[in-house]
Structure formats: C-alpha cells, structure tokens
Amino acid sequence: MSKFDEKLEIYASEFKNTIKMKIDEDLLKKVTKGLGPSIYKEDASKVSCSDKSELDRVKANFLLKKLGLEDSPKLDEAIKEVCAEMGSSNRKKFRAMFYYMLVKKLKQESFYA
Numbered sequence: 001m002s003k004f005d006e007k008l009e010i011y012a013s014e015f016k017n018t019i020k021m022k023i024d025e026d027l028l029k030k031v032t033k034g035l036g037p038s039i040y041k042e043d044a045s046k047v048s049c050s051d052k053s054e055l056d057r058v059k060a061n062f063l064l065k066k067l068g069l070e071d072s073p074k075l076d077e078a079i080k081e082v083c084a085e086m087g088s089s090n091r092k093k094f095r096a097m098f099y100y101m102l103v104k105k106l107k108q109e110s111f112y113a
Contacts, residue, residue, distance in 0.1 A: 025110060048093070078102055082105060
C-alpha cells in the first residue's frame with residue numbers, strides 16, 4: 001500500500017470514528033491529492049484552530065486562492081464551524097480532512113469534478 005493510500009485510510013477512519021461523518025471517498029482523495037507533499041510533514045499536515053494566523057492562511061491560500069472564492073464573513077464562519085465540528089480537544093485536525101469539510105460546507109465539490 002502506498003503512503004498516500006495509508007493517509008487516506010487514516011482520514012477515512014478519523015471521519016468514521018472521531019467525527020462520525022459519512023464521506024465521499026473520491027472527493028477526499030482529490031482534496032488530499034491537491035495538498036501535495038504537505039500531507040507527509042508532521043506540522044504541515046495539521047491545522048491549528050487556536051492559531052489565528054494559521055486560519056488566515058487557510059482562508060487566503062485555500063479558500064481565496066485555490067478555490068477562487070470571494071472574501072466574505074461566510075468564509076470565516078465556515079472555518080469556525082469546521083473547527084467546532086472537529087472538536088477543540090482533537091489534536092488530529094488533519095489538513096486534508098479540514099479542507100474536505102470546508103469544500104462540503106461551502107458546496108464547492110464542483111471544483112474537484
């Protein structure tokens with residue numbers, strides 16, 4: 001099994017067991033692939049919801065730059081909601097899962113079609 005497939009299994013397991021959320025595995029794979037090698041780096045592979053500059057980077061680099069969304073309070077609210085859904089005590093807020101949840105919440109699945 002490739003390292004990429006191992007990561008996908010970890011994410012799918014986290015969604016099922018920790019977040020209790022059904023997922024679209026094909027979409028998760030596409031979102032994860034779009035993150036490139038960052039999923040293999042310990043620090044870069046996770047999102048820290050307690051770090052405002054980190055959340056600003058998620059908004060600027062993923063939501064605005066990659067997905068091409070327009071800046072609005074709706075984006076900040078979506079980020080806050082995903083942080084809450086993943087849980088404040090959850091130390092495994094994997095970036096791929098975080099971005100997947102943002103894509104679903106903001107109905108941007110067509111970007112990965």
